[in-house]
Amino acid sequence: MTLSRSEREFHRKMGAQCFNDAWSLLEDRNRDDEGDRRMLHLAHASRYHWGLVGGPKEEAIGDWQISRVYASIGEPDLALQFAESCLALCTKHELTEVLATAYEGMARAHGTAGRTRFAREFIQKARDALDACSVDADDRKVFLGQIRDTERKIG
Numbered sequence: 001m002t003l004s005r006s007e008r009e010f011h012r013k014m015g016a017q018c019f020n021d022a023w024s025l026l027e028d029r030n031r032d033d034e035g036d037r038r039m040l041h042l043a044h045a046s047r048y049h050w051g052l053v054g055g056p057k058e059e060a061i062g063d064w065q066i067s068r069v070y071a072s073i074g075e076p077d078l079a080l081q082f083a084e085s086c087l088a089l090c091t092k093h094e095l096t097e098v099l100a101t102a103y104e105g106m107a108r109a110h111g112t113a114g115r116t117r118f119a120r121e122f123i124q125k126a127r128d129a130l131d132a133c134s135v136d137a138d139d140r141k142v143f144l145g146q147i148r149d150t151e152r153k154i155g
Helices: 005-027 033-053 058-071 075-090 094-112 116-132 137-154
Strands: none
Touching: 005 033, 005 058, 005 094, 058 075, 058 094, 058 116, 075 094, 094 116, 094 137
């Protein structure tokens, strides 16, 4: 599908806006069932828009966010499905700057399913991938925060 410049800009804007709105809901500790549904729709919408105008990196990050949303609402099978997709995209396209996030997503999905041993193995892979990649200090802090949050959740 060929998109015009204005269509591409629209999809970029909507992809980013939906991602950010879904992220805000992920962080909302007082989110109710309606918030869960809205968060899920926003994450999928973001991934759709980025799928039209982004590349493998945006697609991987979108799949990671969807995985995280499913984990947060207690759907481990779907969380794992999207975490695996994120990891596959990172591996196929050598997205070393996203690999730590992919492993963190796998850890969170396994943790949600009660598979603590696998979750801990993927946490270690996330830490190793973060140590091996070259990201700026701000991104490193965000990635490390995600890893620590997942570690707390899996115990």
